[in-house]
Amino acid sequence: MKKYMLVFLSLFFLITRSYSQSLNYKVTFEEDPGTHNMHICYDGQYYYTVNGGKSEMGKISKRMTDGTLVRSYDIKLDMRSIMYNKQNKKFYVCGFDRNLYEITDLSSGTFKLIKSELYEDDQAALALSPDGKQLYYYSNQVLKIYSFPGLDEIKQFRDLVPSVDVISGGSVVAVDNFYFYLFDGEKKMIYAFNRKTGEKVNEVEICCGNYGFSLSAANDMIFVATDGNYGTGNWYGYKLW
DSSP: OHHHHHHHHHHHHHHHHHHHTSBOOSEEEEEOOSSEEEEEEEOSSOEEEEEESOGGGOEEEEEOTTOOEEEEEEOOSOEEEEEEETTTTEEEEEETTSOEEEEEETTTTEEEEEESSOSSOTTOBOEEOTTSSEEEEEETTEEEEEETTTOOEEEEEEOOSOOOOTTTTTTBOEEOSSEEEEEETTTTEEEEEETTTOOEEEEEEBSSOOEEEEEEEETTEEEEEEOOSSSOEEEEEEOOO
């Protein structure tokens, strides 16, 4: 009996220890995107999410910070990321067509093309720096940084993390004031890098969220999702610092 009890206790402490080593989320909420839970940004008051998969079902959803839906706007694009530029108070999205767009009016669902085929990976989720001066693109273990709005390539980093497939995060990057982030959804691992040097400064295992497309920086947190896949998914926000 004692032997079985010792085995049980050993397994209990091993499971507890493994769970405690992964970072728990600060914010979570459900979302049914209609297609896939792709990306999230923050304008200082509300969250905005985009879906992806079918352009005819494209939408941007405005949400309160507790996840409550305020309103959804039809945007007929197959989107990969949404970016808010606090300098000019405009939203930008990139899509499966490899184009960068400015949203000209949310209510009417209108947008205009900023740059066509800026990058090669049609699954890439671009990220805009908080100061609105740099645009980040990651694919196939190569990170490229462009000036914004000029869109001239100004820097490049290579072989930052082991290669992962696109579903796990091989084409997504997030950016905040000091760092850029990459993701391995299969391992549930977020990697943080110095924006200026490309040096890895941290790696954090998270408890929830594995959809590689969804890595985003919003409201001083890093978000990832569990994809709804034409059903209800979940968003998780983490405080890494």
